[in-house]
Amino acid sequence: MTDLSTIAAISTPLGTGGVGIIRISGKCATEIADKIFVSVSGKNLADSKGYRAHFGKIFDGENAVDEAVCLVFRAPHSYTGEDVVEINCHGGVFLMKKILRLALQNGAQAAAPGEFTKRAFLNGKLDLSEAESVMTLISAQGEQGANAAFNQLEGRLSKKIEKINSSLLSVAAHIAAWVDYPDDEIEELGENELKNTIINANLEIKKLLSSFDSGMAVTSGVETAIVGKPNVGKSTLMNLLTGYDRSIVTEIEGTTRDVVEETVDLNGCLLRISDTAGMRETGDLVEKLGVERSRKKLERAAIVFAVFDSSKPLSDEDMELIDECKSKNVIPIINKTDLDQILDVDYIKNQLGEPIYISAKNGDGYDLLCDRVSDLLGTKNFDTTSAILINERQRICCQKAESALSDAENALNIGLTPDAIGVCIDDAIAALLELTGQKASEAVVDEVFKQFCVGK
Ligand code: GDP
Numbered sequence: 001m002t003d004l005s006t007i008a009a010i011s012t013p014l015g016t017g018g019v020g021i022i023r024i025s026g027k028c029a030t031e032i033a034d035k036i037f038v039s040v041s042g043k044n045l046a047d048s049k050g051y052r053a054h055f056g057k058i059f060d061g062e063n064a065v066d067e068a069v070c071l072v073f074r075a076p077h078s079y080t081g082e083d084v085v086e087i088n089c090h091g092g093v094f095l096m097k098k099i100l101r102l103a104l105q106n107g108a109q110a111a112a113p114g115e116f117t118k119r120a121f122l123n124g125k126l127d128l129s130e131a132e133s134v135m136t137l138i139s140a141q142g143e144q145g146a147n148a149a150f151n152q153l154e155g156r157l158s159k160k161i162e163k164i165n166s167s168l169l170s171v172a173a174h175i176a177a178w179v180d181y182p183d184d185e186i187e188e189l190g191e192n193e194l195k196n197t198i199i200n201a202n203l204e205i206k207k208l209l210s211s212f213d214s215g216m217a218v219t220s221g222v223e224t225a226i227v228g229k230p231n232v233g234k235s236t237l238m239n240l241l242t243g244y245d246r247s248i249v250t251e252i253e254g255t256t257r258d259v260v261e262e263t264v265d266l267n268g269c270l271l272r273i274s275d276t277a278g279m280r281e282t283g284d285l286v287e288k289l290g291v292e293r294s295r296k297k298l299e300r301a302a303i304v305f306a307v308f309d310s311s312k313p314l315s316d317e318d319m320e321l322i323d324e325c326k327s328k329n330v331i332p333i334i335n336k337t338d339l340d341q342i343l344d345v346d347y348i349k350n351q352l353g354e355p356i357y358i359s360a361k362n363g364d365g366y367d368l369l370c371d372r373v374s375d376l377l378g379t380k381n382f383d384t385t386s387a388i389l390i391n392e393r394q395r396i397c398c399q400k401a402e403s404a405l406s407d408a409e410n411a412l413n414i415g416l417t418p419d420a421i422g423v424c425i426d427d428a429i430a431a432l433l434e435l436t437g438q439k440a441s442e443a444v445v446d447e448v449f450k451q452f453c454v455g456k
Helices: 029-036 093-105 115-122 128-139 143-153 156-180 191-210 212-219 234-242 285-300 316-325 345-352 366-377 392-413 418-436 442-450
Strands: 007-010 017-025 037-039 052-060 063-073 084-091 222-227 260-266 269-275 303-309 330-335
Touching: 007 093, 007 115, 017 029, 017 093, 017 115, 029 037, 029 052, 029 084, 029 093, 037 063, 052 093, 063 093, 084 093, 115 128, 115 442, 128 143, 128 156, 128 392, 128 418, 128 442, 143 156, 143 212, 156 191, 156 418, 191 212, 191 392, 191 418, 212 222, 212 269, 212 366, 222 234, 222 285, 222 316, 234 260, 234 269, 234 303, 234 330, 260 366, 269 366, 285 316, 303 316, 303 366, 316 345, 330 345, 330 366, 392 418, 392 442
Parallel strands: 222 269, 222 303, 303 330
Antiparallel strands: 007 017, 017 084, 037 052, 052 063, 063 084, 260 269
16 A cells, blocks of 8 residues: 555535534544544544544644544545544534644645545555546536446446456467567467457447547536527527526527526536527627627537527528538527517528427427437437446547557558557557556546545
8 A cells, every 4th residue: 555644634515514524544544633532432543443433522722622423444444545534523614624724733734636536546446437437426417427427436437448458468468478489389369369359349449439428418518509699599598498597588689798607407418508699790899708708619519509580580690600500519499489480491401400499488399409419419328337438538548549459450451460460459458557547647647636626
């Protein structure tokens, strides 16, 4: 086990609550806790076994500060794999900060973001992809996302990668032995066996890559922009999707002068929706800035809801919008279907594909829109128990492995020598080991844990 200093942090949110937890992890965890905590039983935490709870009081010198229950965990049977004390005190911001300060004054170091989980990783309690799923699980906003993240924490992805890697490692080892000891009686690997191993491994990786978008949709959310000229009903649609009056709705054009953002759960798909200011030429400086921001949102969005007003003829602004959206993953939305239709829908259909007809005002068409979104993101039959990639880092590692294995397939097809094929397989293995963290550089590991919150 890695020998590091003892760290402490508040592990519950900094707010008023029934209980607040200050976590101390490291070799001196119980000794430090003993300096600020006196149990009613008179027993020292340093003499305690693991998985024990002790009731007592927290002291600042002579003065009792709060009642608390201290949970003791002994290495390696703790979250971090080290000795851990969790002080459960009353959940007040001042109180939690005070108790943390007492722990720091008595020898603990302030924990960096994600340092508890980083230690768990360094102590072999979980691999890098499992550690990342902790963060995804904490920030999950929907049932499917939480389930999927939990299953990755349970090792779905890690096990799949391990399986792919072990098949690659066995052929790589065979090739290496054959190349290194040509005089020995090492049997050359049959071409079919080699080919099958490479093709099967590559297929599995391709499958993981293809589920990336739907995995992201259920765990982290997809950037979505609602665009359209002023007054087509963008804000009304935003409010329908969020379920409350998030955006201001008026008949006055240019009311939404900035981008309004919200995360919504549409049948298990998480959309990070931006209701943009209507795209139009304007002399108003504030509105102009809003329109610029809207354009940027449109550029970055993974999905675009392009909204049109069914009760008005197609205008130049609509045409411009159609041009801007053509290259995007767009869902054309014909709004205000409760009014008489004047709009030339065929033109929109030709340019952007089959539209969804809705009345944002009374909610008609809402289910159709949800269905279209899940079709687009492939989340309809999403299996939360399968192995999925949950972030860009993991995707890039898989992409590298896929490209190395495709090179290996090509090398085999054009009849290159086994050592050339071995190099490609080694590259694929290295990429997969980077994914699980078994061979990730310190910089990569640091970067992963930097994304965490303090106390986790
Ligand atoms: P935005 O400028 O595109 O955000 O449009 P708003 O959402 O502010 O709506 C502009 C006007 O259209 C408001 O008076 C809304 O009540 C009205 N509106 C929006 N959606 C509908 C709809 O589905 N049917 C009808 N009849 N009116 C709508």
